[in-house]
Amino acid sequence: MNTYKIFFLFACIVLLQVRCADELKIEPQTDVTEEVALDNEEAVQSLLVGAYDLLGDDDVYGGWIQMTSDLLGTNNDINWGGTFTDPDDLWLKVTTSANGQVEVTWTETYEVINVANTILANLGVVADDERARIEGEAKFIRGMLYFELIRLFGKDWTDGDPTTNLGVPLKLTPTNLVYAPEENFIGRSTVAQVYAQAISDLTAAEELLPEENGFFATTWAAKAVLARVYLQQQNYKEASLKASEVIESGNYALVDRVDRAFNQAFNSSEDVFSIQITNQDGENAFQTFYASRDFNGRRDIRVRGNYVNLFEQNDDRLKLLLYEDGTSGRILSGKYKDQFANVSVIRLAEMYLIRAEGNLMSGEQTGPNTPSEDLQVIRSRAHASDAPANPTITDIYLERKRELGFEGHFLHDVHRSKTNITQNANNTENGYFEWNHNMLVLPIPQREVDANPSLQGQQNPGYGI
């Protein structure tokens, strides 16, 4: 009897072991392993959607790429008044290489670039009719982001020699999930090399992308970004050309009232490219930091009198796009009130201003309008007084500030126009910064220098080693 019982017990235990050993293979439920993720066209298309989602991250185009530019490039236009110290340091021009916001802007941007690289490496499973579009969108995203990185982390194109000034690392292949560290220890390319990569990607995108593509990138969006790139290089002729192509495409039209270009749940008629935000997805970081408490914002970025005084009394951009916070009396930008509104990355209005600047500076006329006429388009929409008949470059920069304020252009305009800026409240530098001051170029994040030996010794000047 005992023998039988023991035998039975052991049989049970042996069976249990076999059963249990199987139980050691457990797959995740909410994620998919690499082997099954990218084996078909649908997956690559999903990856592209994933890339847009990351592109809209609050640390990328969801706001911080643009706000970083504005906080650095403000010429007593805005004050930072929030408790977050990372943006405060950017605003005060006392950024260190440990700045957390700078770090995530870098890492999150490269995260999108890696997805774009992954798409480009997996085009093989995509059918011919979709391949051009998918490739074009991936290159659009990559080219546009390298342009943003080089504008923030490298010296301006016109500051010294771009062929020797350091830019950012060019990572153009996807990172293998089975990670090999050495392949990814890439040092900084030159400013010129990064610009060349951006132009190459965007030019390819311009060719590959369709004219219509919902709210995703189109050939017009690629041209619009190229217009920005050429403008920043002071390649005025090409800048006007690309801007004019967008304007003259007939695909876009300025909205009738300037405030209707903002706080929109869907793209407006003047959005050339924007980040989609819904009440379930996406983060509009502009809204978080600009909006008053009544709109659930933190109202950390306040508009200073200097900026308000740029406008005539009747200017809609004063009347409709600046407002007083009910509780504190602070002046805030009305461009960001609705937390679920899309984030406009490129508006048609900017194309008019690029064409005006390009034509004025090149002395040639691309498109039907003179610089004065292009300015007039913008000013009359805002019900401001007429544009000067012979605008100067200063007029154009002022108009850019009025029209495009708080949309991420301050720093780049300061660089391009070589405007020295004043930052009151910074008592260590007496508040005065030359246009090409070290603090107007972001540091390479310390985390990156620590993790990537190739970056050691490549820190931007003014940020230690």
Next chain:
Amino acid sequence: MRKFLLAVMACLLAYVGYAQQKTIRGTVTSSEDGAAAPGVNVFVKGTTNGTTTDVSGNFTLEIDEGQNTLIFSFIGFKTVEMEIGSRTVLDIQLEPNVTELSEVIVVGYGTQIKQDLTGNVASVSGKDIQNIPVPSFDQAMQGRAAGVFIESGNGKLGQGIKVRVRGAASVSASNEPLYVVDGIIVTTDNLSSTDAPTNPLANINSNDIESMEILKDAAAASIYGSRAANGVVLITTKRGKAGKTTFNINYLKGFSSPTRTAKWLKGAQYYDAFKEAFDNTDAILQRDEGADFGSYMYDEPGMTFDDVLDTELGDWSRNANENWADNAYRDDAGIDQFDISASGGTDKTRFFTSLQISDQTGILIKDRYKKISGRANLDHQATEKLSLGINFSLSRSINNRLSDDNEFTTPMQLLALPPIQPAYNEDGTLNKNTVYFNGLISAANSTNETTVLRNISNLFAVYKFTPNLTFRSEFGIDILNQNEERWSGREVDSQTGYINGGAFSAWKNVLNYSTNNYFSFNKLFNGHNVEAIAGMSFQKTERDETTASAQTFPNDAFRVLNNASVITDVGGTPTDYSFLSYFSRVNYKFSNKYLLSLSGRIDGSSKFGKDNRYGFFPAASAGWIISQEQFAEAFRNTISFLKMRGSIGLTGNAPTQNFAALGLYSASTYDVQGGIYPSQLANPDLKWETTLQIDFGIDFGLFNDRITGEIDYYIKNTSDVLLNRNVPGITGYLTQFVNIGEIENKGFEFVLNSQNVIGNFSWSTSFNFARNRNKIVNLDNNVIEGGILNRAVEGQPIGVFYGIEYAGVDPENGDALFYVNDPENASDETTNAYNNAFRTVIGNPNPDFIGGLTNTFSYKGFDLNILFQFVYGNDVYNAAGKFQRANFTYFDNQLVEDYEKAWREPGDVTDVPESRLFLENGSQESSRFLQDASYVRLKNLTFGYNFPKTMIRRASLESLRLYVSAQNLLTFTKYDLNDPEVNTDYLAGNIGQGNDFYAAPQIKTISFGVSLGF
């Protein structure tokens, strides 16, 4: 060893040398149960002539004619001297000598007598933590076990507790010990949906606990294999004894308050202080910029201080004197707790049941923890060979939680608000126009409730094949169901991001089931004693969860998720993991003197990479009970017990994440389309961390074990450290899980228990002391940051503070100074330009040593128990210093001390810089906000009176006790904010240690209780 050989020689000589002998026989039994006592030393007094009793307790000894006294000694029994006289047969009963050393200690898959241990196990009796008014038993253990560092991050109820057994050995995996309740590994996952962890252990009723054992060294812990490197806490619950059914009822009521609080500026003082800061800045601007405050800061010349207040603050009044602290702390904090238990049974069936209802209100507004828990433990002897039983427990807790420490809505952040801003308007409504969000609006318009339902139960059966061989099978389940419900009304929209109110719900269910099946064998023959176990264990945890948030309610009367109009997010990460294990242990004891133990476990887990699925964790240990040697007889009056032991072995630490080894793609959404993105780098080689631990110990007993103690020295070398190592961001990833690096913990532990006075008046003392040195030996050059300034970096203890070193104030101009600390060019040079200073290691959050001292007195029915607990040498960084002690840079209320000590005129020597509104002057992160947070605390003081039985029998009572108990009554420290025991919840982690950021101080509770038994 030489002495031992001499003793053996002496024995032989004695045996050979004498001729005139007689033979004495006899049987030794135990007076407790009359059973034979094998292994008892029997020898002739004053000689080395002796023997030991056999299995049946019999002995035979040849003695010389002149020898007249025999001594019988055995561990755990009182030594007896007996005159032989003319007798040749001596039967004798030994009385048990109940001391620390004879206690039965629970070890992994079995028990051992304390004096036979070859490993290091700290034991805390359930009696010591009865009726301590804290939500979870781990808090009650503080200061009671050597080498076990316990820290509750703040005074919020139901929060996660940090427990470190012999230091931290992991950077990216858990550093918390493994918890085992009645043989079943229980779930300790933090299920909180916020950054502030909750504590699943809070659902275990500490009054159900019979004993807790903490397995510290490899010999004790490695039987738990790949999860034992952080130590193992074994919890044994109470069981019934045969006999009359006894009932115990206990009620206690406690009153709570904060342990320590800082002093903040009052209304008029605040106005004056900031006016001074305004004037200082104005003067600087006029001097350096040629502009006054208004024109410089606002482009509006001529602004007065009051104008600035109008612009920046919102509603304020010079006459207001709001004490915001009074709004944050509540004055009706305390606890009500009711316990009833019954136990008893027959020879065949025994039971223990209990019920506890407790309701604790925290020191901060809205903080509350309510719990009801029940237990039934049943044992049944089915046949002579088969016994079985069940342990069943069910508990439900409701925790009204607070926002994380870094949110404006948490009560402690009210303390940041200016006293010149009233909390309420004149019409009695809340002031919405404060410089920062008025958290009272949130208090009045939000709820945050976490409900936990937990069932930890197991069934077991033991079959005795022979008296020497038994088989035990256990099946356990642990169901942890946590439901978090949060609602916030429209008044709080600015803080929550909802539009017109919102709600969040997280439902999480963790089903953890396991089985242990093992054989136990023990045999005693001719002085050899072998105990062995061998078996297997399987555990699987299945976690389900769904979270959802939604916004836009019709009005504030509607508060649950399905009243909301718009769903804003749906989430939840269901996940499973499993462990399959085989384990064995052999303990060998020879002649009651020589101890040897070998153990091993093979662990396989779904968490490990596919190329490293199984790990092996062996341990070996040995002990020598020197006092059992006959040569030690000479010292026995002084040294009644002496044992040396040593152990070596491997333990592991499995990754916290279930799929850290896999390369993964995750799902995302853009607009309304589904997307995917690569989310994790793969590592098929990923495995456990391996800790090689060596322990040397001495256990001793003096003066007939009146004084007992333990001394241990250990070295824990952890290799293959699980590290979420940084990879360059240009890869598109931030980190990858790898096994890289080494961490060393070494230390010293000392335990002393002493019965100072015995008798009518008795006094006993128990002291423990532990010192641990933690050092990261190698991290492959990675620097992992956490907290605000904490980091894990080679050559330093984990979590050191790394930042700018504050150098005080320039007496000439009141500027804050910082040490330059240029790593290239070491000097004492200082600078007033913060950016010109370099960061360096400025402090260490790990204590140098910790310990506890308990004194227990009793006289007749009175008893008094006093526990002091101390932590020495750790630093705390006040991360809110940049707001609270920021030299009036902005309008956060400041400490009185900083106002009084601020620099005012050339020549002032102080460490508080000149106050300057809107200008940073020492408000940046620096060692200025770092302080030594050593403390000594009167952790617990209990004074009780037990009524004499004669008096209470008339009322048919077995016992009646009245007591008063104080928890955290006194705290001695130099830390000058609130309580020194602090680690702000939202930053707490392996690296984020020792940070204060609007963290609630600890709770002081004085409670009054009555217990009766019948």
